[in-house]
Amino acid sequence: MADPVIYLDHQATTPCEPAVVQAMAPWWSEQFANPASRSHRPGLLAAAAVEQARGQIATALGVEPAAVVFTSGATEANNLALKGLAEAELQAGGSRRHLLCLSTEHRAVLDPLRYLSRHGFELTELAVPASGLVDLEQLGQQLRPSTLLVSVMAANNEIGVLQPLGAIAELCRARGIRFHCDGAQAVGHIPLQPAELGIDLLSLSAHKLYGPKGIGVLVVAPGVTLAPQLHGGSQEQGLRAGSLPVPLIVGLAKALELALADQPARAQRLEALREQLWHGIEGLGGVHRNGAAAPRLAHNLNVWIEGVEGSALQRQLRPHLAISSGSACSQGEPSHVLQALGLSRQQASAALRFGLGRHTTAAEIDRAAERVQEAVSALRRA
Numbered sequence: 075m076a077d078p079v080i081y082l083d084h085q086a087t088t089p090c091e092p093a094v095v096q097a098m099a100p101w102w103s104e105q106f107a108n109p110a111s112r113s114h115r116p117g118l119l120a121a122a123a124v125e126q127a128r129g130q131i132a133t134a135l136g137v138e139p140a141a142v143v144f145t146s147g148a149t150e151a152n153n154l155a156l157k158g159l160a161e162a163e164l165q166a167g168g169s170r171r172h173l174l175c176l177s178t179e180h181r182a183v184l185d186p187l188r189y190l191s192r193h194g195f196e197l198t199e200l201a202v203p204a205s206g207l208v209d210l211e212q213l214g215q216q217l218r219p220s221t222l223l224v225s226v227m228a229a230n231n232e233i234g235v236l237q238p239l240g241a242i243a244e245l246c247r248a249r250g251i252r253f254h255c256d257g258a259q260a261v262g263h264i265p266l267q268p269a270e271l272g273i274d275l276l277s278l279s280a281h282k283l284y285g286p287k288g289i290g291v292l293v294v295a296p297g298v299t300l301a302p303q304l305h306g307g308s309q310e311q312g313l314r315a316g317s318l319p320v321p322l323i324v325g326l327a328k329a330l331e332l333a334l335a336d337q338p339a340r341a342q343r344l345e346a347l348r349e350q351l352w353h354g355i356e357g358l359g360g361v362h363r364n365g366a367a368a369p370r371l372a373h374n375l376n377v378w379i380e381g382v383e384g385s386a387l388q389r390q391l392r393p394h395l396a397i398s399s400g401s402a403c404s405q406g407e408p409s410h411v412l413q414a415l416g417l418s419r420q421q422a423s424a425a426l427r428f429g430l431g432r433h434t435t436a437a438e439i440d441r442a443a444e445r446v447q448e449a450v451s452a453l454r455r456a
């Protein structure tokens with residue numbers, strides 16, 4: 075029998091932990107009431123479960139419960155943060171119209187910002203060097219009196235590099251600029267306390283940290299005003315209309331608790347496995363790491379490989395490995411992140427992203443390295 079496919083795509087999504095599924099179970103069919111129904115006991119119980127989860131998440135992130143706004147995921151949290159802040163500025167009669175992000179941001183940040191740039195705002199997409207790490211001096215030079223917002227992700231979803239959030243926050247704070255951080259790939263994987271770092275707006279997503287799909291949070295610092303982007307009810311302090319998904323919220327709180335509990339040990343173990351994988355494939359020669367080796371997520375390795383054609387490599391690996399290619403995020407187009415690092419389209423399309431996870435084993439990593447060796451050797455011979 076063929077070996078099972080090895081899942082190494084944990085930046086795309088993670089499996090929902092059985093303990094999380096168990097925590098969510100009663101809230102689907104038994105205790106199904108709407109937490110907005112305050113006139114009966116089942117509704118009040120659902121509301122209490124939501125507030126308990128909100129409190130747990132707030133404590134885990136070092137913020138007040140009122141700072142936690144539930145959304146459908148990081149995409150929606152980013153939209154609420156970016157468009158909500160810009161619209162609030164317009165409504166308040168403010169004059170700041172300049173927005174800045176890195177050219178390597180996720181589409182869930184780039185697209186809302188580009189939308190705003192078509193509606194009266196000016197956007198700077200700051201280039202990054204081959205390391206993928208922001209040049210703080212360049213960032214400082216690009217800030218203006220009219221800058222409203224800087225958005226920089228905590229951990230890059232493709233190359234895993236970790237941006238210097240505290241230093242960026244300091245540059246922003248000194249100029250009265252709001253700092254938004256897309257933390258989808260970072261929360262639960264590295265220590266990240268938004269208030270301590272000076273982050274005004276932090277987006278996160280449960281399915282990136284072994285929780286359910288369809289739930290996320292925007293953490294909003296006190297004093298930050300946003301215009302709601304969904305209208306239709308007064309839920310979430312009027313910031314996000316719509317009935318709250320109680321099971322998903324309970325699941326997010328549980329997943330975050332579990333992720334923070336094993337985070338240091340998991341990172342240490344996965345970093346060792348990640349290096350085992352790197353050493354397993356670098357011997358092929360012509361294998362290049364994309365982005366700085368450090369600081370980066372312990373469970374991410376992104377490489378491009380000389381002398382092979384991207385789509386042929388994918389075809390060879392597909393029966394054995396669930397990994398993402400340099401073109402996976404953009405429907406066949408080579409990754410904008412890898413191209414921003416200076417890779418050509420052809421190099422970027424011969425890239426592989428390995429995302430290790432909580433349940434990845436050393437045996438799987440050995441097998442994955444062998445599969446890559448076999449595929450690359452065969453393609454080079456041909």
Ligand SMILES: Cc1ncc(COP(=O)(O)O)c(C=O)c1O
Pocket residue numbers: 085086146147148149150180182227229230231256258259278279280289290
């Ligand atoms: C950095 C980053 N931001 C945002 C998202 C979107 O998150 P969600 O699936 O929760 O909308 C992702 C997921 O691909 C991501 O990696």
